[in-house]
Amino acid sequence: MTSPAPAHPLRWRILGLLGVAQLMLILDVTVVAIALPHIETDLGLSRQAVTWTVSAYTLAFGGLMLLGGRTADLIGAKRVVLAGLLIFTAASLVTGLAGSAGMLLGGRVAQGVGAAMLSPAALSLVVSLFDGDERNRALGVWSALGGGGAALGVLLGGALTAGPGWPWVFYVNVPIGLVIILALARMLPRQQAAKPRPRLDVLGALLVTASSGALIYALIRAGDDGWLTAATGWLVLLAATGYLAFTVRQKTAVSPMMDVSLLVRRPVATGTFLILMATALMIAVFFLGTFYFQHGKDYGALRTGLLFLPVAVATMFGANLTGRMIARSGPRPPAVAGLLAAAAGMALPALSLHPLNVVIGTAVAGAGTGAMFVVASATALGQVAPHESGIASGIVSTFHEFGASLGAAVISSVAAASLTGDTFDGFTDGFVLAAVAAAVGALAAAALTPPRDRPARAASPGT
Template sequence: MPDVRIGSAQGRWILFTTILGSSMALLDSTVVNVALPRIGRDLDADLAALQWTVNAYMVTLAGLILLGGSLGDRYGRRKVFVVGVVWFATASLLCGLAPNAGMLVASRALQGVGGALLTPGSLALIQASFHADDRGRAVGLWSGFGGIGAAVGPFVGGWLVDGPGWRWVFLLNVPLALVCVPVALRHVPESGGDGERGRFDVPGAVLGALALALVTYALIDAGDAPAVAAVTAAAGVVAGVAFVAVERRRPDPMMPLDVFASRQFTAVNLVTLCVYAAFGGFFFLTAVQLQVVVGYSALGAGAALLPTTVLMLLLSARSGQLGERIGPRVPLTVGPLLCAAGMLLMLRVGPDASYAADVLPALLVLGLGMVTLVAPLTATVLASVDTARAGLASGINNAAARAAGLVAVAALPLLTGMGPEAYRVPAAFDAAFGRAMLWCAAVLVLGSAVAFTTVRRPAPDCLHPECRSHCWVTAPPLENGERPVDDDGRAAGGGDPARPEGW
């Protein structure tokens, strides 16, 4: 049984290295958007290359994140976490040294593989290391400090782009890894590694990632080579069908399809697809809009986006508690509508936009919508399946959100008529940005309608996440979902895990 206490020196070192490792991947998913205009200018890259700079990372991360957790169970969670950190840092170094857009995109795909290893591993190490009485607080601190990282990520990214240059957005991960790895090897106990968990679903992982990559390629390339895009899209559909067939027949699938027998689980994942598609498209385009059209520096654009994550950092715990009292249907219906209103307010953000009068109100309304829906969404995912499958359910939900985001980044420029050089022409990008916000708002309204018609209050004795403070903006946080219980059946550990001490 795990017995590390949170107040011990070892407990503090475990928290430090797991937070540092997960923050590397989290920061990269938020800061790169701010650097895109400068990357495009320095590498003479067109819009498609900038889309792939974001999506190459997301394809491998979304396709392999479920497999990453299984590798930790089989070979040892600390070992896989350390391999993931080293892999991620090495790929980050390649990104920082990339001489052209093609090398950058390939390195970003490698980064996603590292992220798929370290992201689930960081939380799994906490679950496997800490005493049951301290586990809720430990997960709360992990989530809370991760939220702080998400909040400051765009600001740090902008500062790096305007200062030492965009390459340091990636190179910064190297010294962080040089700190993280020795601490993990010295202070984090190994867990898992029993080698008796069946065969890995390598075919499923490959087919899933291939389907995402082919569909993404087809959407990005459709404007320049429609015939090639059509063939690629068809191949992506075939790969997706093959993925479903493999998962249905394998005795140990990466994504057991019977988990979707829960109507609540299926409904919440449909809501997830809608809201995180809109979020992915919004954050990709807004960082460019603020720089290319409004005229902000990279630092100014990063700082401008802070209100959304700050609101989530401050209010998501209360939102989770409210969702538990009134049920998830209202938050998951109202939250997307607030987000849609925020995106419609972004239509006012043009060449002469005022931050106080135009940008800030839109971001505040969007942030309130995100606060309203994100924590109840994660809690409802966990409540919709058996306790033994909570980790699987969380991983599927996380992967679905990332897949939705990457498809949105690929599709929105096509749907809004952005040409390869649109981000170099402020007027053209501004017009397309307005159309994109309408698309995002429409998808959010669809998500709200799905929630209103399908989501119901979970049973009173259902599973609740150990931490209800969620500050991620690009995907729902991974939750293990396992909660120790006392002899009387109550959750062990005491206190409110959504309000851990020290945060």
């Protein structure tokens, strides 16, 4: 047995810097959600452009993430982290300076490209810098950034939008990004690229991203043109054809982006379904809530951010509680309970649209989605071979971002009447749809989620 390489003396500082960089990527979903009504007013955005402000970022992020991981293997994680962070920082400046919908959306796409490079490469560095128990601790810190990002995002988004203005939601990334780039360039060790250099499946990345873009465009257009129009049908068909072509490509490519056969395995399929539902419901909560409070009730951005704080806290509580329980109960009970909690929470404002009901209901739904995030990762990654864990993790992360894109597209179209007019009916319809989707999801989770794995349970006390 060979002796391990000496640990990098600055590994914990590097983890802190990489963690802040990852936090910026997470923040750029929830922090922007609070600012959306102000961006819409200042730039005169259409409802479709408002929706793309969320979806363009998450679509580029999710669609190119596996390609970013492959690039890190090809040329080294350090280079990809620095390049991704530089692109994200520059794109944040461009987005903050935006004076039109085109410039805004172009900046958001570029932010997504930078995020897709940065996130998997940064995680690769964390894994390589730590070993043994220290690696588990480092990965625990990394995983905790999701819940913390949601809480910080709503407060930061409200404070910046109410204070210096919505452009600072993006400008704040610039000085932080530059400092991290300079520090990491000096502190990160040089890395050798992988010996058998994998090829980049650029065609595969383009196919899955373009197909998802066509589907999201169809869902966004449906809010204006109708759900059963020929245009919507053709776009959905185009997306389905693109996904089929992507599947064929992955089976024939020399170095495919993902092993699509993993998606037919019950644990991985269940995990991807749950992460898709959890992220879509989370985005529905923020999208409906922020427009209801600011557009419907004329609340300020800071007040809205504070009203969302219970949602963020409940999400972290649900995730923490589920993390403690899942080893004893197995994944099925918390998966079903999380979706039922989300359904009940969304049903409360659907039955009676009142600010207090929205706060309480979205907080309950947040606890449910927090539970789903934990179950999704544990289910998808807990029963795969060690050499498949990286690919399975990439699949889950990709569906996480696609869930955000789809959730924003669907909920925006369903709530279109309230987003563009003076009626509250669209908000009610949005909460009804979210509640029904979560309830149906609970039935699906009860049927799909694997029962408790006996061998895994025996090994769980050490985790």
